Amino acid sequence: MSSAPLPDAASGPLRRYDLDWIRVGAFMLLILYHVGMFYVPWEWHVKSSHEVAALEPVMQLTNPWRLTLLFLVSGAATRFLADSLARDGRTGAGRLAGSRTLRLLPPLLFAMFVVVPPQSYYEIVEAVGRLAPQADAYRNAFTADFWVRYATASGNWCGPDGCLTTPTWNHMWFVAYLLVYSLILAALLALSSGRFRALGVLLERGLKGWGLLIWPIVFLAAIRWGLAYRFEITHDLVEDWYNHALSFSAFLFGFLTARSESLRQGFIRLRWPALLIALAAWAAWAAYAWEYRAEDAMPAEALRRAMRIVYAADQWAFIAAILGFGARHLNHGGPVLRYLTVGVFPFYIVHQTVIVVVGHHLAQLHLPLAAEAGLLIAATLALCFLAYEVARRSGWFGLLLGVRPQAAKRPPRAA
Template sequence: MTQRRYDLDWLRIAAFAILILYHCGMFYVSWGWHVKSSHAGPLIEPLMMLANPWRLTLLFLISGAASRFMADKMRAGSFVKARMGRLWPPLLLAVFVIVPPQSYYEILEFLQTHDLPQSPWLDNFYIKYVTASGNWCDEEGCLITPTYNHMWFVLYLILYTLALAVLLPLLRRIPARAVAWLIAGPGIFLAPWAFLFATRVFLFPLFGESHDFREDWYLHTLYLGVFLLGFGIAKHQPFFDAAVRLRWPMLALGLIAWASLQTYFQIYTLTEAPPPDWMRIAFRGVREAQAWAAILCVIGFFHHHFRTRDTLLRQMLSRAIFPFYLIHQTITVVAGHHLDRLGLPVWVEAPLLIGTTALGCWLFYDLGRRIPPLRIWIGLPSGKGGLAAP
């Protein structure tokens, strides 16, 4: 399999698009986020939970597969250099330019919610942000800056790429049949599900999900493991053939698991009683069954329908989707804050928020690709290959 894997390109585009829409949805749910709509509530939370257990796991799996195709074409040193050159500049741009408005509006909404004066909290905001001297604290803790917010994904990808470079000599000695044996037959579902279940049961209660790379051991175990699995299955065609055969059963299993979880949450929300430990553990298994079934399902459908489908749209979106991801959350936060102040009904506000985010993403990408010095800062190659547009 030496030809370009168009199905993985399309899947990567779709995964990032789901993530961008998910962050728009975070403006409207009751869960904590940087800014909130006055319309926020539990209404769309079941829909959000359709994607919540697997959206990022899928991205790390795809990243591992992409790393395999890159690593097989170059030496380990060249591979690391190429990946660092594409990941570090966007991360630095995010930390010092793109993310600060998110922190600004998070603090502003906190002040407005608590009827506190903006000064001195926001005086010389950027200086305080980059020097970690803001002392932006409340009873729940402090906002530590400078920070990476949604770009934690890129930082973790950098760390896992460095780990992969160290492991490459060992991984290349592992016989392909070892991977084939692990995920043969029922193992294609059971082996990854058992890994996801074990990490959720034993590590999640200890470490939670902090996105602080220094202590995020549950997510490091989960995402590094999935990243390496993606590396292992990238060129193992039987895995993709099996995913195609299982795509409909996995769709059914994923929906059944999701519906079971919603019933479980509703019962214990209404009763206001904590579930027994055995049930909590069992439904963690159900959650991970939903996650891996969904991943197998989408891999199967995309491999079946898109493995040979190349279009100008794919070529453009393959380049644009990472710059979209880079900028989208700041647009959503800023636009959401100001749209909420207009007092619009939610059926007007939500489409405006999504449309503004989409338009802002496109303008950011289109501007960045046309100015050569900016290209590497938004994750594009430094040449002019990305200037053509359909």
């Protein structure tokens, strides 16, 4: 990918294939994570009759950092896009805002009114037995005229724990937040005449040596201490302040450091210590979450405070290890990466609906756990690839699933 000759970009790489591979891997992990949500005892849209409590520590392996990593990598991808759009000394902020809006808004709206509604439908179907038992769960007062009631926010689907809000974006909250963050970034670039990029130099200076591991953990622990207990993660955009402090910071970090060779080398040098810290923190956090998994469990306040630091160490150490090993071993392109870099966005858009719909109907067959889970994973991957293949052959309609016309025939750009 070509880049405008910006002062802080001259010595940086023109493309980070390692970040592309990490992005693909993170999205694939997210798909498997949501398959796990069908089986783990935690609350979700639909549930299998096979409850697997032993999955909880496995889910905790990625739970603290998977989306933070995605925001960081998305910020880095946005940096390369922004630099490619900067021309003749101009920041390219307007072009960036337009590009991000065209890429993210159509799939967000399409998902909210076409892709996501089946998730709410089957959530209601499975709740019918708890709210108002019916002989036929699919045909009752709760699901009658479903889509119209969903789209007009007139469903009145309420139970003891509250009401189901529609229309909703469910898993597409990530895309909504990414769009908002991109527009804020474009405004920052415009207001600063592009000098905002220079903050990356300050990050380089402040994150030398072990500071690359220590200071981000301090920051993550600070926002967890100061915000997490006051602002539960809601994904509703307007009251999600801890999540914004976490996700927007990761997005900006990725944007500001994407071209930094010194930080890339720092991650490579610290990859093994980061991995050891990550595994130790995961073991401690998973044990804590398992011990106090009951709803009425009340750990001591001192322990809760200490675990906020452990959680922060878990978050950043895993991210640092992944960035380090990725920079060391994954900085190469090729046709597979080209295909998947474009494909993982439509994968993300459709995957959760596929899991919900296929999982709900597989559960009715009462298959053994291994057969059910195997079929669910296979069907999810197959339908994700099918959605991508349809989108890449649909011209401008492919934008509804996040695929620009002819995108698969060009080198991948930011998503």
